[in-house]
Structures are given as structure tokens and as C-alpha cells.
Amino acid sequence: MLTAILLGFIFSVFLVFTGKIFRGKPAILAAIIPLSLFVYFSSFINRVASGEVIHESFEWVPSFGVNLGFTLDGLSLLFALMITGIGFLVFVYTSSYLKGHEYLDRFYGYLSMFMAAMLGLVMSDNLISLFIFWELTSISSFFLIGFNNSNAASRRSAITALAITGLGGLSLLAGALILGSVGSTYSIAELISSRDEIVANPNYVLIAIFFFGAAFTKSAQFPFHFWLPGAMKAPTPVSTYLHSATMVKAGVYLLMRFTPVLGSTEFWNSTLIIVGAITMVYAAVHTLFRRDLKGILAYSTISALGILVFLIGQGTEGTLLAAALFIAVHALYKATLFLVTGIIDHQTYSRDVTILRGLRKVMLPVAIAGFLAAISSAGIPPTLGFLGKELTYESTIAVIGIPLLWIILIVVTKILLLYAGFVAGITPFMGALPEKFSETKMPSFLLWVPPLLLAVGGLVFGIFPGLIEPVIKPVVTAMGENAGDAHLQLWHGFNTVLWLSIITIITGTVLFFVLKPSERLGLKAERVEFLSPQSIMERLWRMFYLTSSGWTNFFQNGYLRNYISTIMVFMIGLTGYSLYNTATFSLDLSTLSLITGYEMAIVGMMFFAVLYTVFTKSRLAAVASMGVVGLAICLLFVFYSAPDLAMTQFSIDTLTVILFVLVLYRLPRYLQLSDYKTRIKDGVLALSFGSIITILILEVLATPVDSEISRYYADNSYVLAHGKNVVNVILVDFRGSDTFMEISVLAIAAIGVFALLKLRLKETDQR
Incomplete structure (x- = not known):
């Protein structure tokens, strides 16, 4: 069964490299895929009719109870036969309907991906894998509905469909996670045996609501139905396959599949009937x-x-x-x-x-x-x-x-x-x-x-x-x-x-x-269109858009200093409130080491450098004094036996100073960028933030520390990773994946910045 599901995905990938073949007369050969799958599933009819249920399971993420489990019973077989049988005829139909289309191979790729996702959905025996296939149907249908992407109406319809069904996908994920927690398993077959406990659980109504949300959005139930007529902007093979025979029935399938788990209650039955x-x-x-x-x-x-x-x-x-x-x-x-x-x-x-x-x-x-x-x-x-x-x-x-x-x-x-x-x-x-x-x-x-x-x-x-x-x-x-x-x-x-x-x-x-x-009947319907769910939701969307735009324009106004100030204000407020309610301020000063003369000298140097930075009228002098602060911090790292941190700090501080000088060199020489009120506000904000950080550090020092993790790294860094620098070993070996991802993010950001620097748009294309 896994091979049958993956076949559609494999064919989609195959088309990426051999798509040109399927743009001409050989396009009809694509129909062999759904035809072979239809024949394959037809071979199970007698076995399933006799009462047999075919199970297949593969380990995926066993530590989280997530496996690729598949079940072929009467319900999944009916849908599998529809998906592949009607799919075969749609594939044949498409070869003539879109004959000569420059993106015919791409269309077949989307169609195959959707077919595979639907097969995975109807045969999944695991809640998490069912959710993944559910979302794949939404994504592939988005590509199919918006296939004529040069048409604004098609793009709008695709986005609307994705938004509504995507909302249902989030609802399904929430319901699946809660149901899996209540039933202590993500296997649908095992959940059926725990039905009584699930229905009696206080979270039953919440689970049912989440599943209703997923089913009603996918199967276009009132008031979420309006995305389906809009999706008719898609080519006819899409309308046939997705919106009459398969995708829209995914919500119905979900209700039928979970009727043995959540059904036969007053809440379930009454909601569905109404x-x-x-x-x-x-x-x-x-x-x-x-x-x-x-x-x-x-x-x-x-x-x-x-x-x-x-x-x-x-x-x-x-x-x-x-x-x-x-x-x-x-x-x-x-x-x-x-x-x-x-x-x-x-x-x-x-x-x-x-x-x-x-x-x-x-x-x-x-x-x-x-x-x-x-x-x-x-x-x-x-x-x-x-x-x-x-x-x-x-x-x-x-x-x-x-x-x-x-x-x-x-x-x-x-x-x-x-x-x-x-x-x-x-x-x-x-x-x-x-x-x-x-x-x-x-x-x-x-x-x-x-x-x-x-x-x-x-x-x-x-x-x-x-x-x-x-x-x-x-x-x-x-x-x-x-x-x-x-x-x-x-x-x-x-x-x-x-x-x-x-x-x-x-x-x-x-x-x-x-x-x-007649046109007369259509005009009568348009008179009350403002009362339709679509019109109401569009008005709500416009209100949300205006609100979010105003909020964004207020905070994201293009000034970096405002961004930093906003972040600091929220951090001061949240951290200060937390410290006010939880801080004990029970630091025993006698446990701290004595302050040495060179420490006082370095701190004094930093203090006067900060004052000079704040009050000097020379930009270059301010940058130089900031460099003094950075070098003083380097000295502290050296005194406390952290030469690697000192070198890192030295490198970054030197680079920062150079960049500041280059930027300031390009600014007007005597331009005043802030008045005294702004500087007073910034000073108060900086002092408040520094005070909060100081209190937080003192509170951390007063909190008992469990050194088990530190001892583990100290004991095993050389033995397991053959490195004497514990910090480097942690970054490279114990947390190598995190470090690799961070490097990847930085590399992607660097490529993006480089591309923007090299971008040369025509005047007509600039915004």
C-alpha cells in the first residue's frame, strides 16, 4: 500500500526531469499510473467484502508514536477506487482538454501529487500521518485551482480555498493531538477500542468541535461553502476530480472514519443533522x-x-x-x-x-x-x-x-x-x-x-x-x-x-x-448577496486587514530605533512584572569573590567610555569610545579564563567599529539625528533595561544551580568528542545539528543580502 501511495509522488518528481515528453501526444501515457492503481485496489474487493481488513505499518517516528500505518477496509477501499478510477478517466480527458498547453506536464504533476495525497489520507491509520496527507491535499489543490495563474480570479480562488481548508487543517491538528492524548495512542484502530473512555472524557466536546471544523471546511458545509463555487475558476479536469469526486468528500470521509470513535452521541448526531x-x-x-x-x-x-x-x-x-x-x-x-x-x-x-x-x-x-x-x-x-x-x-x-x-x-x-x-x-x-x-x-x-x-x-x-x-x-x-x-x-x-x-x-x-x-433570477439573488456568508466574511476580512495594517504601520514604521525601543519596553515590562512576583532578592554577598583593583579599573574605564559615548558631539569619537567598552569586556573575559570568548568579542567589536565608521562616513557631517527629548527617553530606557538585567543576574546567582548537565559535558567532552574546549565541543558535537542549522540560516541570509545588493531593477519594475 505504501508503494501505491508513493507512486503518485514519484511520478510527480519524475515529471520535473522528463516533463517535455508529456506535453505532446505521449501525455495520455500518464493515465497508466491511476489505471494500474485502480486495478491494484480492485484486486482487494473480494477480500474486503468477505470481512478482511488489510493492515500495513512502517515505523516513522516511534518515539512520538507516529508510524506510517495504513488500513484497507470497506471505507478506504471505496474511496481508493473512486480516486483511482475517476482519476484514470480525468487523466485521459486532460490529455485532450489541455492539448498543447505549455504547462501540461506541470498539471499532471499536481494531479498526481493530489491523487497520492488522497490515497494516503483515506488509508492512514495514524492521526498524524492522516493530518500530513490532509494538508498535502490542500496544497496540491491550491496549485490546481490556481493553475491559470495569469488570471487574477484564479489566483484569488486558490488563495481563498487554501485559507479556508488550511484553517480546517489547523483544526484537525488540534483535534488529533487532543484525541491522541486522551486515547493514549495515535492509531485510529486502537482509538476505536477506547471509544467509551474518549466519549466520557471532559475534552470530548472540544475534540468533536475540532473535527467538525476540519470536515466542514473541507467538505464545503455552511457557512464555509463559498470557497467551492470560487474554485470553479480551475480547469474542468480539476473541478471534476477535486470538487465532485474526491477532495470535497475528504471531510465526509473524516466524519465517517471517526463515527466509531466520536459518534452516536447527542452532540455529534445533532450537530451533523442540523x-x-x-x-x-x-x-x-x-x-x-x-x-x-x-x-x-x-x-x-x-x-x-x-x-x-x-x-x-x-x-x-x-x-x-x-x-x-x-x-x-x-x-x-x-x-x-x-x-x-x-x-x-x-x-x-x-x-x-x-x-x-x-x-x-x-x-x-x-x-x-x-x-x-x-x-x-x-x-x-x-x-x-x-x-x-x-x-x-x-x-x-x-x-x-x-x-x-x-x-x-x-x-x-x-x-x-x-x-x-x-x-x-x-x-x-x-x-x-x-x-x-x-x-x-x-x-x-x-x-x-x-x-x-x-x-x-x-x-x-x-x-x-x-x-x-x-x-x-x-x-x-x-x-x-x-x-x-x-x-x-x-x-x-x-x-x-x-x-x-x-x-x-x-x-x-x-x-x-x-x-x-435567466439573468433576472441572478439579479434577484445579487440583491441579498450582502447577507451571504461570503460577503460577511469578506467584510470581516477587510476589518481585520485595516486593523492589522494600522497596527503594523504603527510599529513597523521603518525606523530601527523604534523597533529596538518597542522590543526593550516589552522586555522590561514582562521581565519586570515576572521579577516583581517571583524574585526573592536573597543573594548572599558573602559568597561573592572580592573585587580586585584591575576589575575596578576596567569597570571604571567602561563607565567613563559609556558617558563619553553619550555626551560627545563627535560621531567618530562616540564610535571609538564604544570600541573601548568592547575591549574592556574582552579584558574581563581574559581575566576570567575565557580566551575564546575574548577573541570572539574582539573580532566582532573590531568589525562593528569598522562598519560604524564606514556608515558614518556616508552620513551628512553636521546632521543632528535626535533632539534632547529623544536622548532623555533613550537614556531612561537604557537605564531601566540595564537595571532589569542586573536584577535578573543577581536573582540567577541567588538560585541554586544543578550542575549535573555541566558535569556531564565536562566529563564527556574529551572522552566522547576528543576535545578539550568544552564550549567548542558542545557547539560542534553535542549540539552540532543546531549549529549546522544556524550556519545554514546565516548562509541563506548572506545569499539574500548579496542578491539584493546585486539586484538592478528596471525603473518600470521598481516599487
Whole structure:
């Protein structure tokens, strides 16, 4: 399994060196990677269906309990098959959709990295590795959404998506760390066995909130949903792969994976039901006001994700089975509709559903794919969508204590989704072909075959549900419920569920013929746009930006003396407050050695040099007197047997004096840089800071010292590191990694300074 996950990352790195090969006709060869992975995961279907769970673990950071543990059960297998199967078709589709694009190889690299990250996410059995793969999906999707980086809207959409999902990533990290601490393990399989202790823990609600934050942001739940419609600025293969079949379902996967650990409580179930219900209705209503095909599909995707969260929240065997089936149903028909939309956009250069008509006459296979996907999204027999809708209604009605309101809301949502599916999948192909599209040509078979295969798959699985049952039922088992007696079948007899389906189909179809997408509807929606979560968050962002800008401009005003003064004031305040509350001032002066004459002479020399520095009117004299202070400190180091420190101090002090002289040489000769008030303020600040440091040193001297660490270094420096200078041995051997990193930082800073010194910008490029 580890090899299967790493394959996508390896291919991404491989493209860095051989990318030119995949910019031309050989681009389709990239599809071999997801195809081989799909075949690999398909080989596990029978084993998983029989109840087997495949585990694989590799040590990573065992001291922290972080291992690369992977689990392949019903839940992870369903997602792995979707990721690789739809991924294969998207890879094929991309080879024609972006044919001739100068960065096609880069696109495949991002796509492969995302595929690998998603596989790692759904198969991870360790909370920390799950978080890492979670973040990798956010980063790779950022690159994919912003692929058209010359477009300002694409860049903005990518940043928005990264900001929202990145916030969810932080929430997941916090929840994972607390959950790992409470459960005393980061293994998800082991956490399931500790469920009762976790739920009874006082931190349970906090853990659940953090996991909700991660899932709701990733799966575009209200009020975090607005990043998903914006992400439609990405190329269609991205919209298909990330935002209908895989990435947006990562949040749903997280909820399903942790239902056995955190679920079946009032807080968990109620939160998911309420948030899912609001999301599915809110987004479904929005589809009525959209004209852009991608916009319609985006909001219908958000609504479908709300349905999934709603079903998971109910937490019964039936609703979990309905959720598992609906994941597959939605992936098949929504990926088809997105691919069809991409073909329409690619061939007609338009996604405006109010002007698209009659395209069946020039691209019949595409029209068939769109029609099949539309009827599957509507839940019309004999498609798989009909089974999904029937199971959703049946399981919701069967839940004890579910109010009638929830049943009404799920029916209304399904009606509106039927309308959206018909608008996206049927409207562009109905009627007469407009004159402006008369030159439209049949697309390459590499474009229309993938959506047609997905659409036919939705029909075949609907007629023969036994084909997909071995993949769906183990999902419920993985979530802690028993689905052994459940069977997927097309006909359930005449019952309440069937009548609800008939009402849904008839009402949605009537709505489709009565209500046509128009600019007028869009304008009505724009009038209340100021109340939308996106508008509210944008206003909050602007307030935050203005506040942070004012704060930054106040402190970061370009004057070094202000920066130093600010740092010193805060240090004086914090350190002084701490000393006031904790200092004992119990220093025994008798324990100190007697002050010698040469020490008094050196201190006196330093004192008069400081006074001369402060009051002299000559800059060069001030620099020279500062050099005297530095040399006096060197003498103190020598007297106290620290010649290495003395040499270091001497070198730095000499260099500092030289640099000061060079800088002062360039300044105007008689320029007065500060007035007496500024000097008084600086003097008070310096005296206060010096007093605080003096008190702190005296307090340190009065504190008992544990010399165990000092003895260790003294005893082992020569024996282990073969060095007589303890300080040098500590820096080079015992803390060699720290020293190496410090050297690296200094080297990077030096390279940056050198680059800035050598930078010569054109006048038009200067800011």
C-alpha cells in the first residue's frame, strides 16, 4: 500500500526531469499510473467484502508514536477506487482538454501529487500521518485551482480555498493531538477500542468541535461553502476530480472514519443533522439562480455534501448504507456532468445555460452522457441514482425520533437537485441549434468517452446493483454497523418511499419546464448577496486587514530605533512584572569573590567610555569610545579564563567599529539625528533595561544551580568528542545539528543580502 501511495509522488518528481515528453501526444501515457492503481485496489474487493481488513505499518517516528500505518477496509477501499478510477478517466480527458498547453506536464504533476495525497489520507491509520496527507491535499489543490495563474480570479480562488481548508487543517491538528492524548495512542484502530473512555472524557466536546471544523471546511458545509463555487475558476479536469469526486468528500470521509470513535452521541448526531440540513437546502436553492453550468454544478455538489453529512448524523445502519451508496452515485453522475460541461465549454467557449441549445445535433455521445447523468441525479429508474434516493428516503423515515421537518427538507432538496441536474445535463442539448454554434464540431473521443463510461456505469450499476454491493456494504461495517442483511435492489414495492420518489420526480420535472434560468433570477439573488456568508466574511476580512495594517504601520514604521525601543519596553515590562512576583532578592554577598583593583579599573574605564559615548558631539569619537567598552569586556573575559570568548568579542567589536565608521562616513557631517527629548527617553530606557538585567543576574546567582548537565559535558567532552574546549565541543558535537542549522540560516541570509545588493531593477519594475 505504501508503494501505491508513493507512486503518485514519484511520478510527480519524475515529471520535473522528463516533463517535455508529456506535453505532446505521449501525455495520455500518464493515465497508466491511476489505471494500474485502480486495478491494484480492485484486486482487494473480494477480500474486503468477505470481512478482511488489510493492515500495513512502517515505523516513522516511534518515539512520538507516529508510524506510517495504513488500513484497507470497506471505507478506504471505496474511496481508493473512486480516486483511482475517476482519476484514470480525468487523466485521459486532460490529455485532450489541455492539448498543447505549455504547462501540461506541470498539471499532471499536481494531479498526481493530489491523487497520492488522497490515497494516503483515506488509508492512514495514524492521526498524524492522516493530518500530513490532509494538508498535502490542500496544497496540491491550491496549485490546481490556481493553475491559470495569469488570471487574477484564479489566483484569488486558490488563495481563498487554501485559507479556508488550511484553517480546517489547523483544526484537525488540534483535534488529533487532543484525541491522541486522551486515547493514549495515535492509531485510529486502537482509538476505536477506547471509544467509551474518549466519549466520557471532559475534552470530548472540544475534540468533536475540532473535527467538525476540519470536515466542514473541507467538505464545503455552511457557512464555509463559498470557497467551492470560487474554485470553479480551475480547469474542468480539476473541478471534476477535486470538487465532485474526491477532495470535497475528504471531510465526509473524516466524519465517517471517526463515527466509531466520536459518534452516536447527542452532540455529534445533532450537530451533523442540523449543519447538513442547512447546507443541503441552502445550496439547492442557490442552483435556481445560476446560469453558469459550473456554478450550478458547484452548488448542487455542496447540497449533495450536505445530504451526506445529514445521513451520517443520523448514524443508523440504514442511513450509513444510504450515505455509502450516495457517495458512489454522486461521484458517477457529478463527474459526468462536469466532464460534459468541460466539453461544452471547450467546443463552444460558453457555459451560459441561457444560450446553449441543440448541441445534441453536433455531439450526440456527449448528449447521451449528459442525459444519463441527469436522470441518475434525478433518481429516475433504472439508474443507480434511483437506488440512492430510495435508500435515502427509506432510511430517514425509519429513524426513530426524526421530525417530519427533516423528511420534508430532504424531499425538497432532492426536487431542487433534480432540477439542477436536468438544467446541466439536458438543457444544453434540447431545442434547435443556434446560429452562433453552427460551426461547433464533435470533440475528440478522448473527451467524450470518459463521461460516457461514467454515465453508463451509473445505468449498469442501477440495473445490476449486485455488482456494486460488495463495495458498498463493507463501508457500513467499517463504521461499526452490521450491514449483513441489507441488499441493494431496484424495486422495493409500493410503499411510502415510492410515493415520495414519484412526488420528487414529477415536481422536479414540472419545475424544470416551468422555471428557466435567466439573468433576472441572478439579479434577484445579487440583491441579498450582502447577507451571504461570503460577503460577511469578506467584510470581516477587510476589518481585520485595516486593523492589522494600522497596527503594523504603527510599529513597523521603518525606523530601527523604534523597533529596538518597542522590543526593550516589552522586555522590561514582562521581565519586570515576572521579577516583581517571583524574585526573592536573597543573594548572599558573602559568597561573592572580592573585587580586585584591575576589575575596578576596567569597570571604571567602561563607565567613563559609556558617558563619553553619550555626551560627545563627535560621531567618530562616540564610535571609538564604544570600541573601548568592547575591549574592556574582552579584558574581563581574559581575566576570567575565557580566551575564546575574548577573541570572539574582539573580532566582532573590531568589525562593528569598522562598519560604524564606514556608515558614518556616508552620513551628512553636521546632521543632528535626535533632539534632547529623544536622548532623555533613550537614556531612561537604557537605564531601566540595564537595571532589569542586573536584577535578573543577581536573582540567577541567588538560585541554586544543578550542575549535573555541566558535569556531564565536562566529563564527556574529551572522552566522547576528543576535545578539550568544552564550549567548542558542545557547539560542534553535542549540539552540532543546531549549529549546522544556524550556519545554514546565516548562509541563506548572506545569499539574500548579496542578491539584493546585486539586484538592478528596471525603473518600470521598481516599487
